[in-house]
Amino acid sequence: MILMITMLTTVWQVSMVNGLQQKISIYDPDESIVRCRAPFPKTSLLKCDINSIRNESQHVRNEGVFLNTIYECLTIQINNFRARMTRLALSRSHSLTKTFATDCYDYYASGMNVTGPYNVSSSPYGIRQKTVWCEMSVDGGGWMVVQARLYTSQIFFNRLWRDYKLGFGVIGVENWFGLEDLYTWTNAQPYNLRIDLVDAEGRKAYVKYDQFFIEGEDDGYKLHVNGYSGTAGNAFGEEQESKRENSYGMKFSTVDRDNDNSERNCADDLEGGWWYNACTQAKLNSPFVMSENYKVGVKWLTWTKRPLTEVTMMIRPSKNILKTVSPNFLSKT
Structure with missing residues (x-):
């Protein structure tokens, strides 16, 4: 569980260009489908955690929108994780065909x-x-x-x-x-x-x-x-x-x-x-x-x-x- 939370909280990286907010499209690496958009401040991907997200939120003009977007993105990742776990369980039980x-x-x-x-x-x-x-x-x-x-x-x-x-x-x-x-x-x-x-x-x-x-x-x-x-x-x-x-x-x-x-x-x-x-x-x-x-x-x-x-x-x-x-x-x- 700790590993999963760490994975979810290190997905988001925020960059600032000339002091302006930049939006970056987030993709599912396995499916290549746009999942959401989020504003990201300037933080190392490896160091991005809950504390750094909170600290960087002061750079966002509307903190409520920023936090809501982070909530959306994290929830989507959790749902994707749950869906993959469900499919793995189905495969192990042989309840689905190869299609x-x-x-x-x-x-x-x-x-x-x-x-x-x-x-x-x-x-x-x-x-x-x-x-x-x-x-x-x-x-x-x-x-x-x-x-x-x-x-x-x-x-x-x-x-x-x-x-x-x-x-x-x-x-x-x-x-x-x-x-x-x-x-x-x-x-x-x-x-x-x-x-x-x-x-x-x-x-x-x-x-x-x-x-x-x-x-x-x-x-x-x-x-x-x-x-x-x-x-x-x-x-x-x-x-x-x-x-x-x-x-x-x-x-x-x-x-x-x-x-x-x-x-x-x-x-x-x-x-x-x-x-x-x-x-x-x-x-x-x-x-x-x-x-x-x-x-x-x-x-x-x-x-x-x-x-x-x-x-x-x-x-x-x-x-x-x-x-x-x-x-x-x-x-x-």
Whole structure:
């Protein structure tokens, strides 16, 4: 345990260039995927420990942001470590084949029913590996979390296009999966989408779609859903509907890339990236505001105007649906 803590606390090195804060991308050496960004002061990598991080934090303009970023990065490393330990245990017990798990359902089907971080791949051959959070206890298990929000967390969601494309946050706490990875996974096979909602009074509701995928970046990561069921109402809408608040068929928008149908920038007004139309009945990436004003806060307006305090979006393979359900899969069958 001491060795693990030492490894985690010596990963972060901070450099100052002409007295200005410099951001350095952190990569997982095994997976070559950007995990987070953190500001780093001028400290030797070998000498970087909790005390030196605390001492150097005085050089950072916003100490709260600095400490929160360190927390994010360390937590990600811990989750990666736990995921690798899980895979090692599985290998020793011979519960997996030599192929890679492509999603959380593969682990669930192999007998792993503990919610937590796991390593998955976009193909059985180990291409595009990623550490994800698997929810194994809800609605039959095997769900891969692609978005999580929690009122008590302080992770910032009003981000630029590149952040939403690559993903950000802390898995198991509050995070965004990444649009590019979401496109990769949902175009490899058909997926279900489930969204769990909790409001300020503790009431719970859910939304489920039998079909879910998004298009690629050249098409703005357009949203496609069909086959609604649940208790919160169909705020996304479906192909046959044409409401100006529905998200079906809409491109993703961020503060720096306005793809909505409104005269104003919905992502800027509502302070979070989303599949906005003009603007939306669902805004799950906005800041948490404890108000029943429909224009502010995290809301799913086909259910309630009450502010939401917890949101989880999850995907799971549609094992019982043929790949021909969507034109997106016709070329792959």
